[in-house]
Amino acid sequence: MQLNLALAQIATKLGDVRSNLEKHLDYIKEAKAQKADLIVFPELSLTGYVLQDLVATVAHRPEDDDPVFGPLFKASQNLDIVVGFVDEDARHRFYIASAYLSGGKVLHIHHKVYLPTYALFDEGRFFSRGDSIRAFDTRFGRVGMLICEDFWHASPPYLLWMDGADILLLSSASPGRGVNRHDKLESAWWVENVNQSYANLFTSYVAHSNRVGYEDGLVFWGGATVFDPKGERIAHGPYFEEALTMASLDLNQIRRVRARLPLVRDERADLVHKELGRILSK
Numbered sequence: 001m002q003l004n005l006a007l008a009q010i011a012t013k014l015g016d017v018r019s020n021l022e023k024h025l026d027y028i029k030e031a032k033a034q035k036a037d038l039i040v041f042p043e044l045s046l047t048g049y050v051l052q053d054l055v056a057t058v059a060h061r062p063e064d065d066d067p068v069f070g071p072l073f074k075a076s077q078n079l080d081i082v083v084g085f086v087d088e089d090a091r092h093r094f095y096i097a098s099a100y101l102s103g104g105k106v107l108h109i110h111h112k113v114y115l116p117t118y119a120l121f122d123e124g125r126f127f128s129r130g131d132s133i134r135a136f137d138t139r140f141g142r143v144g145m146l147i148c149e150d151f152w153h154a155s156p157p158y159l160l161w162m163d164g165a166d167i168l169l170l171s172s173a174s175p176g177r178g179v180n181r182h183d184k185l186e187s188a189w190w191v192e193n194v195n196q197s198y199a200n201l202f203t204s205y206v207a208h209s210n211r212v213g214y215e216d217g218l219v220f221w222g223g224a225t226v227f228d229p230k231g232e233r234i235a236h237g238p239y240f241e242e243a244l245t246m247a248s249l250d251l252n253q254i255r256r257v258r259a260r261l262p263l264v265r266d267e268r269a270d271l272v273h274k275e276l277g278r279i280l281s282k
Contacts (some may be wrong), residue, residue, distance in 0.1 A: 002141045003167075003249040006036035007224035009237050011213025014048035014239075017058050021046060021068050024083065028075045030244055037140065042171050042211035043112075043147050044096060045084040049173040050216040055126050061089040062099045062106045074126070076101035080138065080211075083146065084171055087111065091127040098145050098171050100136070108136040113156060114149040120175070135165035141251060148172035151194070161202040162269055166254050168198060170208040177220040188223050188239065199254040200231035203257045203264065204250055212242055229257040 007035035008027040012020045024041060031039040043049070046068065047058040062069045062085075072081060080102040087097035087109060096112035111130025115123035133156050135144045144160030144167070151157055151170050160168060174187055191208070197205040205228060212222035224237035226247040259266055 001140070001251040003251055004035055004037045005143050005226065005235075005247045005249055006031040006034065006039040007207060007209040007226070007235070007237060007245040007247070008039055009210055009212050009222040009224045009243050009245065010041065010045060010047075011220075011242055012042075012045055012048045012211060012215075014050065014215055015054045015058055015277060016048070017046050017068055019058070020048070021071065025071060025075060027244060028079060028081065032079050034244070034246055036079060036246065038082070040082040040169050040171060040207060040209040041084055042209050043084045043098070043173040044086070045171075045211065047086055048215060049211070049220075050218065051086070052122070052126055055086055055094050056088075056092075059086040059094055061088065062101070062109065069101075072101055072216070073104045074215075077104050080140075082169055082171065084147070086171075089128075094126070095130060096123065096127050096147055097130075098147055098168075100138070100143070100145060103136060106136070107138060108143075108145065110134075110145040110147065112147040112150060114153055116149045133159045133163075135160050135163035141166050143167045143169060145169045145171070148174060151198070157198050157202065161204065161264075162267070163205065166251075167205045167249070168202070168207070170195065170206065172208065172210045173220060174210050176221055185221055188221050192223070192225055192233075195225060196227050196231050196233065199227035199229060201263070203229040203254065203261055205229060205251075205254070207247070212240055219248075229254050 026234030039148035060068045087095045100108045113130040141163040144165030207226045211220045224245040226235040237243045
């Protein structure tokens with residue numbers, strides 16, 4: 001089975017949800033023209049990143065009558081969509097969220113679990129933390145979604161793997177920081193190596209969509225990537241410019257790799273559970 005994946009690294013306008021929605025619809029149209037089955041947008045793709053006091057004004061619920069999600073539901077009739085937005089619950093708590101849309105409905109919503117509130121990041125002041133990490137079923141198999149800081153921690157990808165996810169979809173608004181000894185942007189080099197390691201460790205597909213553009217003194221580097229279950233990079237978007245990066249995923253490769261390297265079969269989740277219980281009881 002083949003999955004034609006599109007990664008949309010876009011520049012968004014801070015707080016201008018209507019303009020950002022129009023850009024989403026344009027990229028979805030282009031992805032459909034290129035025979036994509038699924039398109040993945042970056043973190044907070046509908047709103048922009050440095051929202052601060054704008055958080056409550058840009059929140060939208062993924063419901064049929066919502067003026068933003070209505071057109072996205074319509075667009076998802078024959079192309080699955082992952083979109084980043086601000087979600088609001090019944091108690092008026094706000095979350096950095098990703099929604100997976102398919103066939104005109106929501107299959108899954110992930111709330112960002114780890115909110116960086118250090119250095120140039122200030123998310124913990126304005127957003128609530130998510131409290132679940134779950135894989136879910138799609139027409140392409142079982143999928144897991146994470147947002148930026150979530151996949152800098154080892155536990156969320158591991159939990160998705162143990163919950164049956166064979167495709168990890170990672171979205172971020174990662175700003176550029178530093179230059180390393182390879183004359184490469186330090187943050188891009190580090191992220192790409194981490195994502196490749198997850199593909200290797202979990203014998204799974206790992207796809208990452210990161211935004212581009214400038215916002216409140218930050219520059220976002222893009223560089224969308226897809227790694228296959230052998231850890232080989234099969235797609236890479238450009239740095240610092242908008243792009244639609246396409247990749248064809250041979251989902252049968254997961255079986256071939258795991259027949260040779262049965263890490264899923266041999267994983268000791270019971271041991272992890274026991275030892276974590278011991279550690280947390282101290």
